[in-house]
Amino acid sequence: MPTFSQVAVGDSIPAADFPITRLNLVQYCGASGDFNYIHWSESFANAVGLPGVISHGMFTMAEACRVVTDWIGDPGQLCEYSVRFTRPVAVPDDLVGTVLSVSGTVAEKLDDNRVKVDLTATCKGETVLGRAYAIVRLP
Amino acid sequence: MALNPDFVGRTYPPVGTYQVGREKIREFATAIGDSNPLFHDVDAASAAGYADVIAPPTFAFALAFKTMLSVVSDPELGLDYSRVVHGEEKFIYARPIVAGDDLVVSSVIDNIRAAAGNDMITVRSDIATVAGEHVVTTYSLTVARGTA
DSSP states (O other), rough: OTTTOOOOOOOOEEEEEEEEEHHHHHHHHHOOOOOOGGGGOOHHHHHTOOOOSSSOHHHEEEEEEEHHHHHHSOOGGGEEEEEEEOOOOBOSSSSEEEEEEEEEEEEEEOTTTEEEEEEEEEEETEEEEEEEEEEOOOO | OOOOOTTTOOOOOOOSSSEHHHHHHHHHHHHOOOOOOOOOOHHHHTTTTSSOBBBOOTHHHHHHHHHHHHHHHHHTTOGGGGGGEEEEEEEEESSOOOOTTTTEEEEEEEEEETTTTTEEEEEEEEEEEOOOEEEEEEEEEEEEEEOO
16 A cells, blocks of 8 residues: 555556446446446437447446555545546447546645545546546555 | 426435445445455455445445435426436545444435536435444436436
8 A cells, every 4th residue: 555655746546447348237237226227228228319328427436446446455545536427438238348447646645644636537538537536545 | 397496405314224234245346346355355354444344435326326216206306317317426435334334324405407408416415324423425416418
């Protein structure tokens, strides 16, 4: 785990790629209780004007969080986590799906050993989360 | 159709207790593909100072979601649920959710507005133990596309 004194504003935290397939969405439906048709029914998603079945925003948010919690080790040291869902993440029905790429940068050092990390999440080269940040407490 | 502005400030007291199960946490962590040992292994969680496995940070939404569903599907509110997508989400944590917690969710409608043809509603949910210890607060912005 990094310590507060070790990190500096501008530091990058380790980035990661997260594949997302239809299986992940079905599994997340069950685990989260969010069975909205747009996350598993292509015809429904198309009928309401979406580019096909899309990821749960909360699934995307959960994946993006992993670069932060993997960096600090103890997810219990997360103080705040916030995102805007700016673009739907379409997940094609081809067993390959799509890939979410997440990176983070130390944006600010706060009081009480807390650090703000700004996150960037892209899918097929387009940003899918806006104003995404996490505040963590470091030893 | 514009949303009913009278709903701003409306509160939703807890409906029952949510008992956080160890296997539910493992199921959720597995669903998001996260193998962090603190979500799965009691000994690892214990070594980190927790009474049991802890929940992934976004698990809190699964609790708030139950209340949100009843809010956004209230016919008096006038939200077209078929047009709904998630707009924003924020968590403020006092501590992680731990297996064995008995939690209650209290929600309030923080804000209702319309912009760019969309209806938007923000629901704040405070999640606390039955003993009154604050655990996490969630802010969820729901957007109904093209309904305003």
